[in-house]
Amino acid sequence: MASPALERLRIDNPTIEFSEGDARRLHHPHDDALVVTIQVGDYNIHRVLVDNGSSADILYYPAFQQMGIGRERLVPTNAPLVGFGGARILPLGTVTLAVTIGDYLQQVTRNVTFLVVDCSSAYNAIIGRPTLNSWKAVTSTYHLMIKFPTNHGIGELRGNQVSARKCYVAMMEMDNHIQAMNIEERRVATEPTERLEDVLLDEAHSKQTTKIGTLANPTVRQELATFLKENRDVFTWSHEDMPGIDPSVMVHRLNVSPSFPPVRQKKRTFAQERDQAVAEEV
Structure with missing residues (x-):
């Protein structure tokens, strides 16, 4: 029989693990993002991206407005966000809101300080490392799931694969979307050493x-x-100067479910001058 101290240790530090059964509801193979629904105050916020690479928790301004939160609650900040392309954007401010995840009784509630950003995005919010760490959460992109300890065992938050794919398509269709995810570190600007x-x-x-x-x-x-x-x-x-690239270095494939057969679109007809322009470009 285990000692009371060991039993208490197991309760305070439960083991978090994933199994193939956790991924049974998903379409495989996939490379989908982890997109979830969370409760923020009295609202259920859908299309929330869980991003382990983000050093900030972000709430996009349209969602902020729909929640009916007054701008007077925003706390000014001068820490810009930096996207993958190097674009910088200054948040409107920060706001601290209570976020609940999981199902009763296996749920946790924490105050999360969001950076409120006014820019185009298919998502309503991004949950980054600060909140994931406060939840002691473990994420699995293969299982599209988050697991986290609670006072009543291991809680779960499942991702929505359909919503993830819709968000992906929407982001690709945006002309000037900015997916700002990291707080810029303050650095002293330096001049080039030579022209x-x-x-x-x-x-x-x-x-x-x-x-x-x-x-x-x-x-x-x-x-x-x-x-x-x-x-x-x-x-x-140009690409023509790089023939014979080994697939182990780089390969392109379509992220589609093999259960759906390919469908050829109906051929479109164009005016003669447009048809000629298309042929020349192809």
């Missing part, structure tokens, strides 16, 4: 250029430019 100059590698192709530094003496720079021109064949300017 760069362009080197034309091929006189017949004005766009085939590279850059070299200007701190070296003119003789060294001329020798370097000559060397680059003589070896310009190692540069790639």
